[in-house]
Amino acid sequence: MRRGGDRVVVWSLMAASAVLYAIAANLRFWMEPLGDEPHYLVMSVALGKYHTFDLTQAYANGDWRAFYADPLDAHVYPNAEGIMVPLHNFGGPILWTVPFQLWGRPGAAAVVVLASVLAVGVTYRLQRELGITQVYAGVVTGLFAVGTPLYMYASMQFVDPFGALFTAYAALVVVRADPKWWQVGLASAGLGWMPWVHGRFLLLTIPLGLLLAMRKHRALALAPMLGLVLALELFNFTQYHSLSPAPGNAALGDGLLQISPWTGLAGILFDRQYGLISHFPLLALAVPGMFLAPRRSPHWALLAAIVPYILAVSTFRTWWAGYTPPGRLPVVLVPLLAYYVALTLQSRPRWLPPTLAALTAAFAFAYTLTGDLYPLRRFTSSNGPGVDRILDEQAASLGLPDLPTWWPTVETVPGTGQNPWPWYCGYAAFAALMVLWSRSTRPHPSTPADAEQYERVPDR
Template sequence: MSTPSSSSRGGFAASPLALGLMCLALFGIYITSDARLQTDSLWSIPSAASILHEGNTDLDEFRRSFFPGTAYARNEAGGHTYYVYPPGVMVSALPFLAAAEGLISLLEPVLPRMGTFGAEALAWRALFRQTGGVDLSAFARTEQLIASFYVAAAAAVLLVTLRRRVSPGAALVTVLLFGLGTTAFSTASRVLWQHGPGLLTIACVMLLLARPAQTGRTALLLGFWVAAAYACRPTHSLTVLVVTGFMALRFRRQLPAYFAGAALVAIPFCAYHLAVYGSVFSPYYRHSLDPLAGRFFMALAANLVSPSRGLFTFSPFLVLGVVGFVQRWRQRSLEPYEVAFALIVVLHWAAISSFFIWWAGHSIGPRFFTDVLPYLAYFLAFPVQTILEAPSRHRVLAGALVVTAVFSVFVHWRASISYDVHNWNSYPANVDADPSRVWDWKDAQFLRALPARYR
């Protein structure tokens, strides 16, 4: 197993301070980027409010807020209305919302004397406790703060994981590219999609899986985070399948602990769905895949290289992640868990290309690939280390990394501060009505990142 050289183990990049500053920097960048487009996330905060204030997850108390534009995000079951998306999303918001509401209540006597901050805090609590007709867009900032925390936390866990495999400097550069040059920035950190909490669960899975051995304690934690990933997003079922198979093949003695950890999430998850839908899976978890459809191979290509949905179009430096995997495979230095990481990415690519809405609806670039970005970043770290160790010997590779990184960071930054990039989804035509637009190089979504006066 390759490890960082002894000379690279010290220094600032290896320090806890670097880890902390990186997290603060990413979180600060995320929360000061103003583009917050609520779509799937609209009912995440009201659903969490319903849990805290009424002890249930239905949205019945918000019926006066229902309008046709949000109907796609609601389910009717047993005479009640529920948020259609996975329970992991609303549960992930609970600790932050409960803490904020409790702290505001505790400070209520002094908040009126704290000027604008105090007034805004009291106004937020009033909004959070409101039922009936509620301005859902007023929760966009709240969603952004929570989502930004989860993405920054995922970056922290990923950095710890990569420090075990490459030099601290290479790990830091790789994670910054993950955090600023991908849809982790332009999608997962914007509002409370499923992607933000899901990224943290996958980063934790990687941290625990990338070990030479498993103990009962680590297997228990691994099972918990694998199940939590599935509770956040159904496509993480691929992580469930691959990691469970990996444990069965290599650490069979730890399977009881692994399944015990998974049960901590699976039992309440199934119980909730049985109580609400009469089934262990909600309708959202029963979407079918159709790899035999005529569009499948076109969707495979579109999700990689199309001008408006391609992974390697919006984050071209990730091509080096593929290079990193191939190099390790050719050197016969792949660890078994690295094979698992790569297998999950390939299966995920096939799965998202089998969806009926393979273009990911109204979104920024390759949104559906967001969930496996930590796996891709893992393999990217090896070429990054090669470049940092001997930049003069790898000038072409270094130049390619710099140019593609600058391009990627610019595009995702613009998508996070301007709605111009988002507007591509609707103008001049709705992409849901005409998915072929993703191949239009004359009106590529990434070109909308350029300010209008330069286009």
């Protein structure tokens, strides 16, 4: 594969994504930010106007009225020592504070759009590095750009696109045969900054950081990452007397292993308000790809990040069934999952899997576009337990008003939802059929049976 061909594809995908995401962000400016968005912007106000990490002054002075007209409850909570701790980490607002000071909310939105567009580009590069052909890598990246949470969160002032970008780039450097020194250093810095963005991202920094340290340029792999993580610990200790990477959640009493992982995982994947697969069914094709990956492929590095993270956040009291808007917690993993979806399609290059992928991506695109046009409907937690207005309206337009009820209601109070095991069994059967079908015929010429035969893209 010529390097020039890859450049044309990746820049075309990024350019198209930039247009789509910028339009989506612009559609949201006519109304006030929602959910956690105004609180992240208040953090930018505290940094830019008051030059402090203490949010109480910005809340008390009503600085949020510049972009939020309604009353706004402060997202600060007293910890065990009575110190007012912000619920959110400062890593995202630090990245967009200067653009926010210069251009207001559109400046912050531009930074999130840029991070999302770069994540699309790295998604393509990661697939190519792992042996996916140019056609499948391009098609799958395009489907992911419009049919996964990458599109939904690109237009919002949430921090998840930063996590997706840093995770994907670190994974790309880890699986590369001969990464350059500056690529290792950049990946290390991104991993070190991730806990600054959100405490739960430390769950990805640790496995990817260890894998990065096993590659070339070990000093560069460790120094930026360890320096930034230790700086965060020092910051949290001096500011909040806490060593937790998520001091705000710790102040609320949140922690790991508070919920059964089987219950939490079912919520994150299947819940009709918050689930990843229920809203972005294209990603259902990822698990079959995990079983189709060559044994000696470096895809194990991706699994080392995906599995611990998704199981850990499934047990967190606040996050256990996912969060609104849908698919929020797994956004950070979406670029890694693209490889497995591409492998599923490439392993059985017939009309049915690509058609299924296109239809599911179109469904998710319609869902996200509706949320762009009617932003209040995107925040499903405000609709009441088990209600997603966009899904209900889409099903009614198709003449299937009962379709959303096919998905389980896992979230509300732990122990009150529906039994998730039928969904586990049904999805396991689907994944098994996809794997068996793919292995029932001779491999397609574009699908090597062994990782050593993969077409590798020259290091860039």
